[in-house]
Amino acid sequence: MLKGEQTRKEIVTRALEVASEVGLEGVTLGALAQDLGISKSGLFAHFKSKEALQLEALQSIVDRFVEAVVRPSLTRPRGEPRLRSLFENDLRWIKGVRGGCLLISLSYEYDDRPGPIRDLLVRSQRDWLAVLARAARIATEEGHFRADLDCEQFAYQLQSLCMGYQYNSKLLGDRKAEEQLRGAFEQLMLSSRASSASPRRGRAARS
């Protein structure tokens, strides 16, 4: 790798470390340059603005997420096995990253801040929900899940459980967090299965 490319990578890596502690807005070019022992003008040679660096850092973590969570699942058998693989990879990702999944944290940091960073984040999160919904749809095609399953709703529920797991385990330090996540995941799978006795919606039974 060329020296310039390597420096650029080091800047992005350090920016992500800072972001995982204080958010992406807490990244400052001056502090980064100091941390890395390079001049501020040396850093500017790579990134013309804070936003350009933030965008590249965010894109790099989105790429890593796709590599670690999505891509390995695509070679797994269609239907429930692929969905389980997505779930396990996502759980490993959340557990493996210090401070939990930065993409989830950033979702809260940027939900109120319009701009290109928020746009990239929204695109990546929509892509992720679409991956989950598509995997659920394949499970209906394979006959694993019932044909009338609302696959977008399924994706929302699965993502919610993983977000709740991060909150339970990282903020509250709940030792039962993983057990609760797995219990809820199995409940979701069960209620989605073709053989499940559960009705499609609970409303009919509402008291």
Added chain:
Amino acid sequence: MLKGEQTRKEIVTRALEVASEVGLEGVTLGALAQDLGISKSGLFAHFKSKEALQLEALQSIVDRFVEAVVRPSLTRPRGEPRLRSLFENDLRWIKGVRGGCLLISLSYEYDDRPGPIRDLLVRSQRDWLAVLARAARIATEEGHFRADLDCEQFAYQLQSLCMGYQYNSKLLGDRKAEEQLRGAFEQLMLSSRASSASPRRGRAARS
């Protein structure tokens, strides 16, 4: 109200407005004093440090949450009606606050930052999960929910759905967010009911 008390309240209110946009760490005494048109030493007369102000601001939002979401539910009939009331109040709270529930956002801002702010946040979130679990336990006592329901697991699932709703509606701007939340909530209620046909855990049926 005395002039001093009023100023103190105005400082806290403004700090919460700032926090809802840039997080609680983004609150600075200098900028607050300028916003409110008071001197920095005037502000220091009320709060000796940034942390003291952050703690009071956080406590005030926790108090408001209890007043708006928890307290009105306690006079509702025990069991499912009280749980539904907690859910509806929480949903109204998330929808009503600009940028969504600050307590949820702060959970991500502080999950990696030890200190008194994180401690207060953790306490408040544990209290909230305990309120939900206790309401579910009462529902089992009343015979609305099945006796072997894992009430902590129920609380985690309900909280996860609400966090996912905030993410769906505020970040992704999904117009189906509320419908999905309500659908998932009814599914959770149904699977918790005494009359439900669902088995306790999905593991037995795991493929």
